[in-house]
Amino acid sequence: MTRREIAEEIVGQIKWESDTFGLCTCPGIQFHTKANGDRDCRVYLDSSPTITCFHASCELEVEKATALLRSRIGKEEWKDKSPSPKKFVKRVPMDAPTPPQLSQPVELLTVDQGEAIPVPIEDSTRKLLKTLFKHDDVIAICGAVSDEATGREIPSGGGVTLSRDEWIAKLDKYDGNPNCIFYSAKDYGIYIRINPMKDGGTKDSDVACYRHALVEFDNLSIGEQWRIYREFKLPCAAIIHSGGKSLHAWVKVDADNLTEYKKRVDYIYELFEQHKPDPKNTNPSRFSRLPGCRRQGARQELLALNVGANGWAEWMQLRDLDTVQKPKGLKHYSELDTRHDKSCVIGFGEQADGTTVTTRYLCEGKSAWLLGPSGVGKSSLVAEFAVGWAQGRDVFGIRPRGPLKSLIIQAENDDHDIAEMLQGVIRANCMTPEQVEALDDKVQFITEITRSGDSFITWLNKVVQAHKPDILWVDPLLSFAGINVSDQQQVTHFLRTCLNPMLDATKVVMIGVHHTGKPKSIKETASWTAIDYAYSGLGSSEMVNWARGVIVVKPVSSTQFEMKLAKRGKRAGAKDLQGNPTNEIWIEHAQQGIKWVQIDAPKAEECPESDDDGEKPVRLPKPQQLASLNLHETLWAIPAGGMTGKELAKKLEIVSKKASIGLSANQIMKNVLDLLVKNGKLAVTDEGNYIKGPNA
DSSP states (O other): OOHHHHHHHHHOOEEESSSSEEEEOOTTGGGOOSOOOTTSEEEEOSSSOEEEESOSTTHHHHHHHHHHHHHHHHHHHHHHOOOBTTBOOOOOOTTSOOOOOOSSOOOOOBOTTSOBOOOOOTTHHHHHHHHHSOTTOEEEEEEEEEOTTTOOEEESSSOEEEEHHHHHHHHHHTTTOGGGTSOOTTOOOEEEESSOBOTTOOSGGGBSOEEEEEEOOTTSOHHHHHHHHHHTTOOEEEEEEOSSSOEEEEEEEEESSHHHHHHHHHHHHHHTGGGOOOGGGOSTTOEEEOTTEEETTEEEEEEEEEESSSSHHHHHHHHHHHHSOOOOOHHHHHTOOGGGOTTEEEEEEEOTTSOEEEEEEEETTOEEEEEEOTTSOHHHHHHHHHHHHHTTOOBTTBOBSSOOOEEEEESSOOHHHHHHHHHHHHHHTTOOHHHHHHTTTTEEEEEOOSOOHHHHHHHHHHHHHHHOOSEEEEEOGGGTOOSOTTOHHHHHIIIIIIIHHHHHHHOOEEEEEEEBOSOOOHHHHTTOOHHHHHTTBSSOTHHHHHOSEEEEEEESSSSEEEEEEEESGGGGOOBOTTSOBOSEEEEEEOSSSSOEEEEOOOOGGGSOOSOTTSOOOOOOOHHHHHHHSOOHHHHHTSOTTOBOHHHHHHHHHHHHHHTTOOOOHHHHHHHTHHHHHHTTSEEEOTTSOEEEOTTO
16 A cells, blocks of 8 residues: 555545645544644655644644554555665654755855854754743744745745744654644745734734844845844844845844834834845734745754844944944044045146146035025026036036036926026037937936925935936025025024935035025125125025035126135136136126126226115225124124123124224224114114024
8 A cells, every 4th residue: 555545544535735745634623622724734744654733632643643654654665665685774763753954055154254154053943932932922833835926935824823832842742843844845944923923813913022023135145144134233033044045134123012113123124225125024923934944955044043232222222332433533634635535526626747636626425505696597507517517527617527417406497498598508518419419318407396394305315316416406495495594403404414414325416506685785795705705695604604615696787797606615626717716707698598608807997886876885984894794603603692782792893803894892882783783683682682683
């Protein structure tokens, strides 16, 4: 008789799924105390014949049937086949299952630091269960099958749920070998849920304890994955070789509830985002690979238990320490070659011998403002710079490091407006259709009219990641900031907390277009310095403090403009038409089309002699001179509770001296403070103290 025939005589009809594996009715089914399933009782005929059942109540009857099966098969095969006189056949005892052999051993890889992947832990299934679960935890385990649609290995169902001690008892009967409990004809392996479940549970809502999260990287080598887990000191309860191309890390998140679990899992996945962890593994009821199991010629192996930080709290402390920057010392900075900065994007010059050096006007991840009154043509000036730098040429003498890709995010112009600007630049530069086509992916526009504030930053980060520009133009800032630009706290949050991380991560240079306030008369700007112009944009002085460069477009007539490089301007490398370095570029609108043309600086007698009212400029009295100065820094330094007139006058006396006005503190108290209140730069509290006003 065959093994199949003997088995069917003992347990009745068997549904055979392979030559050596089938499903049958349990010989002790009458003792079952729980609902029966079609796959509860199984017959294995390879190696040591065995009958198994998931129900514990029938254990005695199943053991009797297994003993009878082995006895009948042993007698039948011994009777038919005697040992050959020429060859000794070593037989496996009928009462001991054959431990599965590792057809292809897990490779012991060496990682970058020379740290070897550990040797697999023996008796790994029982050790995993005893170490990671409590005695009464309910654990879900199931076999694997092949998905007919995709060919991928998947769990055969929701899993069988038993307490940890019940699983240990079953494993003890087979010397810890899970392959004798679950069987797959093609060795697809065995799965286990990473967290304790409710009895019979299969969903996230059935998770009883949010203890572990699963992390794996399918696109990295085994050695790289091991290095990442170790380097980041990830608090791993277990690291399991899947028997395939990944290491499954069971991370100790120890969350109190699902909300906390999701937050901690999100933190882990954001931390490792650049390594692309498998995003399907973020739910708490996720299946992982059970160690100690065969899987298509290899093995699922347990490589480590309780490595890295001891738990989530300790890991967070270590992460906080890791994020503290290591200071750089005098030697580091003394050896930096500032004349050949590879991160420099805009700002280059030439030495006497003709070699190019970096002047570092704008480097990767840095920013600048382009300021000007409404309607002067700032957007067309953006197009001028973008097209010129896309060709890799100087624009007004300002040199890029090579052909640069510009992405312009704008909100005020429609497609025809943009077309008029670009067509003017194309015609002015005599560009051929072939040249235009060559620059098609280097000058690109996106119109965005719905997002602002934090949502704009989130969207902008995705756009920059997708298109990878060298220069990001934001035109204008007020359309996207979504904040009160006069509120320093809001400005700091938007620029430094939200925008800076994106710029630093992507290394893109951002140039923001921003409006200046109501145009000042010649009288008001007669004594302005470059720094005064830098602070002429609407809003808090924090905006200028944040930027590395500031460019200001100042109208001097209806057609002529002065473009001042008001902050760090010497580094830009701008030149006048004679090739001389300058911080002040004179430009005008072209006679035809929308185009900017550089011109010579007007001679003194050609400069406008009257202000907007047609009056000759006169020298202002000293109190008015001081009151008309840009006093941003002094007034913004006034504390919230204000300053007395005497205290503030002493501060302004220093400013007066630096500006060569020469007013004393007493003169300022008598003649200047009231002027500053009238022009809105100061306000007076009920207690009589002075605070910064709305125009400070």
